[in-house]
């Protein structure tokens with residue numbers, strides 16, 4: 001009794017088709033997440049670069065400047 005094999009779309013590894021595999025047609029959860037991440041990756045980078053630019057924004061610098069007492073100058 002042999003099961004059919006399918007190729008994992010992510011890692012191209014041949015695997016036995018298992019109808020109980022919740023990640024099919026992927027071989028594992030990792031490969032499924034990688035495939036999903038392929039298109040989600042771009043969305044991931046947007047909030048990351050946003051928060052990064054927010055961190056060093058002029059607004060922050062203004063706040064820091066206000067914290068320094070005038071006598072410091």
Ligand SMILES: [Zn+2]
Pocket residue numbers: 008009010011012013026027028031
């Ligand atoms: Zn795989």
